[in-house]
Amino acid sequence: MKTIDDMALEVAEVTLQLMEDTADWVLADHSTSGDEYNAIHAAIIKLAINKMYMQTKHDNESII
Numbered sequence: 001m002k003t004i005d006d007m008a009l010e011v012a013e014v015t016l017q018l019m020e021d022t023a024d025w026v027l028a029d030h031s032t033s034g035d036e037y038n039a040i041h042a043a044i045i046k047l048a049i050n051k052m053y054m055q056t057k058h059d060n061e062s063i064i
Contacts, residue, residue, distance in 0.1 A: 019045055 023044045032040060 016045075019048055
């Protein structure tokens with residue numbers, strides 16, 4: 001039987017993969033590459049995770 005921690009890890013892994021794919025899609029028309037692209041991509045992921053955390057931290061109050 002899976003623990004809540006195991007289930008949360010699965011959700012986190014799938015969510016991160018989806019977020020990375022979505023960030024690639026959002027950046028498709030952006031004219032950067034290499035290190036600059038990677039830095040922007042990482043910043044988008046970090047900001048998105050922070051926004052998700054803040055939204056759940058404040059229960060039903062949407063910050064988006």
